[in-house]
Every structure is written in structure tokens, then in C-alpha cells.
Amino acid sequence: MTSAVRHHIEDRARPTIGSVVRRWESLLVALLLLVFLVAGIALNGFLDPYNLADSTFNFSEKALIALPMALLIIVREIDISVAATLAVASVAMGFANQLGVPTAGLAVVGIAIGALCGAFNGVLVTRFAIPSIVVTIGTMSLYRGIALVVLGDQAYTGYPEALGDWGQGYFFGFLPRSFVILLVFAGLFAAGLHATVFGRRLYAIGSNPVAARFSGISVDRYRLALFVLTGTMAGLAAVLLTGRIGSTRPNIALGWELEAITMVILGGVSIAGGSGTIGGVMLAVLTLGLVTYALGLANVPGILMTIIIGALLLVTITVPVLLRTRASARRR
Amino acid sequence: MIGSVLKQREVQLALFLALLVAVVGVRAPVFLSPRSVDSLFTDAAILVMMALAQMLVILTRGIDLSVAANLALCGMAVALIGQKAPGVPVAVLIFAAMALGAALGALNGALIGLLRLPPIVVTLGSMSVFRGMIFVLSGGAWVSSHQMTPQFIAFPLDRLFGLTHLVWCAIAAALIAWYVTRHSRFGRELYAIGNHPVSAGYVGVPVRRRLFAVYAVSGLVAGLCGYLWVARYAVAFTEIAYGFELNVIAACVIGGVSIAGGVGTVAGAVLGALFLGVISNALPLVQVSPFWQSAITGTVIVVAIVFNAREGRRAGKQILPLGARP
Numbered sequence: 001m002t003s004a005v006r007h008h009i010e011d012r013a014r015p016t017i018g019s020v021v022r023r024w025e026s027l028l029v030a031l032l033l034l035v036f037l038v039a040g041i042a043l044n045g046f047l048d049p050y051n052l053a054d055s056t057f058n059f060s061e062k063a064l065i066a067l068p069m070a071l072l073i074i075v076r077e078i079d080i081s082v083a084a085t086l087a088v089a090s091v092a093m094g095f096a097n098q099l100g101v102p103t104a105g106l107a108v109v110g111i112a113i114g115a116l117c118g119a120f121n122g123v124l125v126t127r128f129a130i131p132s133i134v135v136t137i138g139t140m141s142l143y144r145g146i147a148l149v150v151l152g153d154q155a156y157t158g159y160p161e162a163l164g165d166w167g168q169g170y171f172f173g174f175l176p177r178s179f180v181i182l183l184v185f186a187g188l189f190a191a192g193l194h195a196t197v198f199g200r201r202l203y204a205i206g207s208n209p210v211a212a213r214f215s216g217i218s219v220d221r222y223r224l225a226l227f228v229l230t231g232t233m234a235g236l237a238a239v240l241l242t243g244r245i246g247s248t249r250p251n252i253a254l255g256w257e258l259e260a261i262t263m264v265i266l267g268g269v270s271i272a273g274g275s276g277t278i279g280g281v282m283l284a285v286l287t288l289g290l291v292t293y294a295l296g297l298a299n300v301p302g303i304l305m306t307i308i309i310g311a312l313l314l315v316t317i318t319v320p321v322l323l324r325t326r327a328s329a330r331r332r
Numbered sequence: 333m334i335g336s337v338l339k340q341r342e343v344q345l346a347l348f349l350a351l352l353v354a355v356v357g358v359r360a361p362v363f364l365s366p367r368s369v370d371s372l373f374t375d376a377a378i379l380v381m382m383a384l385a386q387m388l389v390i391l392t393r394g395i396d397l398s399v400a401a402n403l404a405l406c407g408m409a410v411a412l413i414g415q416k417a418p419g420v421p422v423a424v425l426i427f428a429a430m431a432l433g434a435a436l437g438a439l440n441g442a443l444i445g446l447l448r449l450p451p452i453v454v455t456l457g458s459m460s461v462f463r464g465m466i467f468v469l470s471g472g473a474w475v476s477s478h479q480m481t482p483q484f485i486a487f488p489l490d491r492l493f494g495l496t497h498l499v500w501c502a503i504a505a506a507l508i509a510w511y512v513t514r515h516s517r518f519g520r521e522l523y524a525i526g527n528h529p530v531s532a533g534y535v536g537v538p539v540r541r542r543l544f545a546v547y548a549v550s551g552l553v554a555g556l557c558g559y560l561w562v563a564r565y566a567v568a569f570t571e572i573a574y575g576f577e578l579n580v581i582a583a584c585v586i587g588g589v590s591i592a593g594g595v596g597t598v599a600g601a602v603l604g605a606l607f608l609g610v611i612s613n614a615l616p617l618v619q620v621s622p623f624w625q626s627a628i629t630g631t632v633i634v635v636a637i638v639f640n641a642r643e644g645r646r647a648g649k650q651i652l653p654l655g656a657r658p
Contacts, residue, residue: 124634124637128638128641129641131591131592133395133452134585134591134633134637135634135637137585137633138634140630141582141626141630141633142631142634145625145626145627145631146627148623148624148627149627151623250623255575265456301467301472303464303467303570304468306460307465308464310458310463310464312457313456313460314443314457314461317449317454318443321448
């Protein structure tokens, strides 16, 4: 390995203060602090630790879906069917519950059905080389339809107490369990994406799938694995959500797919693939969660929140492009 | 040669649609009665128009997820104008809806065309903003039929030569779209952009301006459909047409419009929309619970895309199985 080296590849440049400040994540941290500061001063009860802890219930399940969605978007794929997958998994749990399956079994059923839905998406995408957005728009309709066929205008209720404990219970009487689960999975995903060969290969696939294939990466197997992973996480979210609200209706988690995607994009993951971090996604999750919580305390109707989220998303992607155009104009 | 193959796909879809209609007609002969056919076309008209506009966008490798929110916002806006100022003629309101829709679409177009931002993200964002704006405009209140003037409600279902105005609008939209995609320079340039944006730029297609225009057109059609929707169902509220954008895209996908850009015909988009219309109108007649609609639609979409993918697979020299991606 000494004389045979023909090419010398530079190490990545050491981060300078300027490059750290300009990172997307730094901007999110600043935004998070700003929200914290403004809301903490302006709103009574915002800083109450119990309130803060409880506010995490609103986004933990969504964020659990956003994590694998980030990986999918990094490899240039997308899954629109996640919320519908969640619905099917929840329906399967309700069905199993009526047959008298115990709590642990219900969790297994929910997660397994989620994985199955994800696998179906993955097989369609990889075997037939169809763009994932088309496949998952179709399967979204299909999965949601299955939930509708099974339930009609009925609902499954009467879930065991233990399931509710996981959905809305606490560790040490203070920390919401779903939030702890989210943090654990965020750690796992961050480690997997940023510290393993698997993760590096995802970036390679996202940067250039053809080149990645020619470098010996089994691109389609990675794609399939990510779709299964996304379905599995949607199944896990179904277990927690079903436990939290204690019932399954066909319209459960309606519209969540777009909220999860918004979290990912706001977190700095490029829709063109090949870039983004789990840290960024988690910061976006926390920022959105805090803003929602603050607006709720301020009695702002929830629908106005959609304007803010949509505008944030547009500003998020527009500003860097405008800055880049200005910078290149100056150079010329 | 390629033209004839492409043509066959629409012919196959038409044959399959005819078969579906025949099967339903045998089970429930009332489905083929003139009245039922009339209501089928009337119900499908808005979806046909929206699918045609969406096809133009998808041809350029784009997507417009904001159309349903745009439709709802324009519908609410004209409903409120009609409520506050009952004297305004319906023609002016229709024009206002189209203008507002085009302006909202142009907003997407500016971000996507001029700044070259990814369409899916831009329209996802503007979808949320538009939907929220409806609430801001209306204060969360409904505008119901007794607050609308009779002329406002009457237009979509009034008849001309036996067909409702809705159907005439859809026919006009199909003819215009056919002319644009087959015979106008603008339309052919959309195909060129979808086939290869960079090459299109090199041969002199003004890609940015065309993208800007195509999203404005998509918004214009959404605005028109907003008025038609609100007037037809005689009610406007924040959630109207919620999730309709996915039906519109589904119609295009069933009609063989390729999401990878550059492939799609007017006949395909119209047939795709009619297909969905037939399913939703036929289910009650053959005593299938309406809860089946979404599952059947989903199955049809999945089958259609797998079918299209098998047909569209190009034979070519391939060293490694890459999973042909654009």
C-alpha cells in the first residue's frame, strides 16, 4: 500500500467556525433557541417541565416515521403510503385484539403488518423499476382502502391497558415513553447513517445510483431494505398511536405522510438525494413540535400552523438558492 | 412505430374501460341509461380537467401537489365574493377564480421555473399555505347554498344542447389540451423538457419560462374547477377537495402519463379520469359498499403502473441490471 498508491485522496477539510455556523443544523439550533426564548417569555406555562414533556406526545409517532423517510429521501426515493401503512397496521392490531391476542402479540402484529406493507412497496419499486412516488401513491390508496373495507364507519376500541401504557405512559412518572423510544431510535438511525458502511453507501446511492451500482453496491437491495424499514417504523408508530388514542378508525393518521416529509425536508435533507443528517431531522422535529405547542398555548387554531409549516418549507428551500445565486453573481 | 405502440396503450385502456362498463351494465342495466351516463360525465368533468392540467405539468418531469388546495382556495374566494356582493355577474366570478388560480400557480411557477427548486417540495409547501389561507379568508365558517345566488349555483348544471356546462367545460379543456400538446410549439416544448431538460435548453427551448407557464396554467385550471366545484355542490368550507390532488395524479398514472416526464397523451389522461369516475359511480349500482372505492382505486393504480412499466421497458444494451432510472 505504499508505492502502489497512485491517487492521494485528501481528508475532509477540518471544520472552520464559518463552515459550522453556515451549516443548516446551526440555523435550526438558532431557530429552536429563538422559539424557546420568545415563547418562554411571552407565554405563561410554556417552560413548565411537565407541559414541555407532554408536548412531545404530539410529534413522537410522526417523528418515528420521519427517521426512515429521511433515509429514503437520501437515496432519492420517497414513501407517500406511510400514513396508510400505519392505518392498516392499526386495523390489524384491532382485529387481533378482538381475537384475544395479548398486548405483546398486538405489537408484533402491528409491526409485522407494517413491514409487510413496506416490503410490497419495495418489491414494486425494485422489481419493476417504477418511480417510488407513483408506487406509493397507488399503495396509499390501496392500504387506506383496506382499512376502510375492514372498518367501514365502525371503529376498533377496547385495547388492553398495557398498550395504552406504551402509547401514553411515562418512564419515572415524567418522561413520556414514546419520546424515549423516539430518542433511542434517533440514536440508532444516526449511528447507522453516519458511522457505518451501510450509511455511507446510502449517501453514495443518493449521489449517483448508477455509479453506486458500478462500484459494487447492490442498490436495489438497499432500496428494498429501506422500504421494509420504513414500513416497520410505520408499524411501530401504529402501535404507539393506537395505544395513545385507544381506538382505530379508518382515517387514523390522515395526512401524516406530508407532515413526515415536511419534517425531513426542513431538517435539511435534499430531495435530490445524497445529503442530510439525522441530527438535522431531529432538530426540525423538535422545532416544529415546540412551535405547535407554543401556538396551542397561545390559542392559535391548528390550521394556521399549516400555513406556518408550509411557509417555513418554502423559505427553507428558497433562501439557500437565492444566497447561492447572489454569491455566484458577486464572484463574476 | 413508437407512435403506434403508444397509441395502442390508449386503445387498450379504452377497451378495458368499455369492458368494465359492459360488466357493470350487465349487473345493473340502469348504469347504461342516458341519465346515469349523463351524471357519470358530469361527475367526472372536474377530474378530467384537472388531470389534463396535471398531465402538462407531469410531462415536464414535474408534479403539482397544490392543485386541490388551490381549487379549494379559489372556490372559497369566489363563494365569499358572491356572498358579500350578490350583484357581481357569474362570468366575472369565473374570471376572478381563474385569475386567482393562475396567480397562485404562478407562485409555484416562479419558485420551480425561475429558481429551479424541486417541484414536489415547492408544491407540498404551497399546498399547506393555500389550505391554511382558506381558513384565514373564511374564518373557518362555511358558505352554504342559501348564501349563494341562484345564478351562482345554476351555471355548472345548466344545460346547453342537452349536456351540462360542466361536461362542455371538460370537452373544451380536452380539445384545447389536444391542440396544445399535438400542434402547438408550447406543447411540443413541454415534451422536449420532459425528455431531457438540459438538451431542451441547448436546442433553444426557454425551459424556465415554459416551466413557469405550465404551473400557472395548472393553477388557472384549478381556479376554474374551484368555482365549478363550489357552485356544483353549493357549499364551500376549508376541507373541500381534501386529498383530491392524489386522485388527479392517479388519473394521469392510470392514463399512462409517465412520472419520469415526456410521455403522455390527452386521450390517456381523459380515459384515466373516466376510469376513476366509472368506478366511483358504478359501485353503488352493483351494491358494493362505497368503502371499497379506495381499495379498488389503489389496486387499479398498482396494476396500471406495473402494466405500463412492463410495456415501457426499453430493450437496450445493458451490462449490469441497474434498475433503469432516468
